[in-house]
Amino acid sequence: MHRFKLRVYYEDTDLAGIVYYANYLKFIERGRSEWVRSLGVDQVRLRQEAGIVFAVRRVEADYLRPAVFDDVLSVETRLIALGGSRIELGQNVLRGDICLFAAKVTLVCLSGTGRAVRLPADIRALLEAAGI
Template sequence: MAHLFPLRVYYEDTDLAGIVYYANYLKFIERARTEWVRTLGVDQTALKREEGIVFAVRRVEADYLSPAHFDDELVVETTAEQVSGARIVLLQEVKRGGDVLFTSHVTLVALTETGHPTRLPANIRLLLH
């Protein structure tokens, strides 16, 4: 099931040409991932405190298809494509209306607080499917 995260483009998100600066798409999809996990009932602060587990981006593959502009209303659509013991692969698309402006595949990994790979708890893996 896809998670939808609405946002509006602010002046601070744009570059000299008046379009969304490329790196800001990474911020948009990060915010959407945080809200997606929250809506699933995963408290990342508690996960870190109680289990010593954090999520980290391992890989991002991104395609910039069409520009967004100041004041555009966008939606970030997040879909889990693959969930394994310690890894989550997501498809995240930034859309304006029915048009896909940006698409990405993001690989997240579960790490201990010391940066070592670890398995996701079974209850969290079930939530992500």
């Protein structure tokens, strides 16, 4: 499991002073980007050299408790399943040990034309090494 820490800024909150619901999607996006980077995948180079990008296909989200300004949060990312062109991740946003937001995210490997393509063997090997 990969862990990414972040702090809630004033701009992340709504009129009620809690994190605006859509910002959790930004938080988990940052967590996914850092997870992929930690595995040694350079997404910019992957796009430039192989014409491949990862795109979100589906998100199932549960908002469990609110986060507020100045909270220090952790985004946990773990691999759930790996298909031919599909990657399923579990992601949680926590304040300490308390889960505030839980999501299941499905990514798809896409070509430059937007068509699903198989994960390259080297990328698949890195993801498999991360464990399911």
